[in-house]
Amino acid sequence: MKNKPANPFITVGYLGPEYFCDRREETDRLLKAIISKRNVTLISLRRMGKTGLLKHTKYLLEKQKKPVQVLYLDLLPGMNSKDLLNGLSSALLRLKNNEKNFIEKALGLLSNLRPKISYDALTGQPSLELKLESANDIQYGFDNLLHILSELKQDYVIMLDEFQQISNYPEKNIEHMLRTVIQTYPQIPFVFSGSSRHMLEPMFKAANRPFYQSSELMYIDKIEETEYRNFISALFLAGGKKIESQCISEIFRWTRLHTFYVQYVCNLLFEKKEKVIDMSLLKEVFFQIISSSEPLFTNYRNLLPSHQFQLLQAIAIEGEVSQPTSSKFISTHNLTTASSVSTSLKALNEKEMITNDQGRWLVYDVFFSRWLEYRYGNL
Ligand SMILES: Nc1ncnc2c1ncn2[C@@H]1O[C@H](COP(=O)(O)OP(=O)(O)OP(=O)(O)O)[C@@H](O)[C@H]1O
Numbered sequence: 128m129k130n131k132p133a134n135p136f137i138t139v140g141y142l143g144p145e146y147f148c149d150r151r152e153e154t155d156r157l158l159k160a161i162i163s164k165r166n167v168t169l170i171s172l173r174r175m176g177k178t179g180l181l182k183h184t185k186y187l188l189e190k191q192k193k194p195v196q197v198l199y200l201d202l203l204p205g206m207n208s209k210d211l212l213n214g215l216s217s218a219l220l221r222l223k224n225n226e227k228n229f230i231e232k233a234l235g236l237l238s239n240l241r242p243k244i245s246y247d248a249l250t251g252q253p254s255l256e257l258k259l260e261s262a263n264d265i266q267y268g269f270d271n272l273l274h275i276l277s278e279l280k281q282d283y284v285i286m287l288d289e290f291q292q293i294s295n296y297p298e299k300n301i302e303h304m305l306r307t308v309i310q311t312y313p314q315i316p317f318v319f320s321g322s323s324r325h326m327l328e329p330m331f332k333a334a335n336r337p338f339y340q341s342s343e344l345m346y347i348d349k350i351e352e353t354e355y356r357n358f359i360s361a362l363f364l365a366g367g368k369k370i371e372s373q374c375i376s377e378i379f380r381w382t383r384l385h386t387f388y389v390q391y392v393c394n395l396l397f398e399k400k401e402k403v404i405d406m407s408l409l410k411e412v413f414f415q416i417i418s419s420s421e422p423l424f425t426n427y428r429n430l431l432p433s434h435q436f437q438l439l440q441a442i443a444i445e446g447e448v449s450q451p452t453s454s455k456f457i458s459t460h461n462l463t464t465a466s467s468v469s470t471s472l473k474a475l476n477e478k479e480m481i482t483n484d485q486g487r488w489l490v491y492d493v494f495f496s497r498w499l500e501y502r503y504g505n506l
Pocket residue numbers: 137138139140141146147148149150171172173174175176177178179180321322350386387390
């Protein structure tokens with residue numbers, strides 16, 4: 128695998144199984160589905176670990192005795208179905224495979240779409256651009272891509288991360304087109320992944336949508352606490368440091384055990400020169416996080432209507448709120464009326480500033496929540 132990182136607590140990407148905690152059940156379930164050619168849809172809160180899980184599964188699939196090759200594509204940067212198709216064909220070009228004249232064959236099959244190869248100046252990675260002028264071109268291109276894969280001797284899986292993006296594409300019927308083509312190639316399983324529950328879930332759960340019942344839904348939750356605790360202790364020890372058990376409990380409480388935030392706190396702690404991580408160092412790091420994000424968070428206050436910001440403050444101060452329209456909550460936090468709270472709640476939810484976890488409202492970004500609590504909690 129790659130070189131040993133200076134800091135074992137990664138906050139972007141995937142560096143191999145040594146730096147990836149647990150997720151054994153989830154990985155196992157995903158591997159089984161892919162090997163049995165079933166489609167899966169991964170859903171979780173943002174920053175809980177979907178992309179990490181996809182990359183970990185990719186690593187394991189490609190290392191198997193009978194490897195399964197993975198075409199992974201992040202749909203976040205793309206704006207439309209052309210970007211999706213060009214992204215997929217570029218990923219196809221970068222696949223490792225032993226087929227003779229693979230690239231020539233692929234380009235031959237796509238020749239109607241005048242494929243153009245270019246090479247990234249920095250990484251040397253090839254990209255493929257197709258001439259896509261109509262909805263028919265897109266369908267033809269997608270069909271041919273899957274056809275090329277289906278003819279290869281190895282097994283393949285296509286992972287589409289941030290799949291809810293396709294609902295924002297300007298082209299009509301893209302869902303329908305994708306579904307139609309995908310189901311003609313049952314030998315190529317798909318993993319769809321995304322965080323926007325209110326966009327992704329209806330795509331797969333509503334009877335009138337093309338992807339209805341076409342894949343099994345898999346929810347990614349928090350990492351199991353004991354596993355995470357052992358993982359953190361071990362990585363500190365391997366770096367010649369010791370973290371007190373009480374500190375780990377406090378990190379889990381402060382970050383709600385939300386993966387990215389746990390990783391981030393541990394990353395900052397690891398960077399400190401101290402060999403023993405105790406509560407006072409941890410408090411310092413919490414304060415460091417809150418104060419370094421201050422300019423960004425202050426800006427939210429300028430961007431949001433004042434009632435919405437007030438409601439955010441109230442939720443953050445309480446930590447979690449199950450009855451936001453109750454008279455007690457409204458009067459404690461001067462939120463005027465139940466109907467204004469309902470309106471603000473809806474607006475904040477649409478902006479993904481808050482989220483509902485099993486009936487309890489929370490400020491979505493954990494660090495923002497802690498900042499609000501710190502700044503306004505004692506007024
Ligand atoms: N099992 C894990 N062990 C250690 N670190 C992890 C694990 N899963 C994810 N991470 C790290 O946590 C951070 C957030 O994870 P990731 O990007 O996978 O979340 P995500 O659900 O895809 O987020 P988003 O919705 O924003 O795309 C990343 O830095 C990732 O490296």
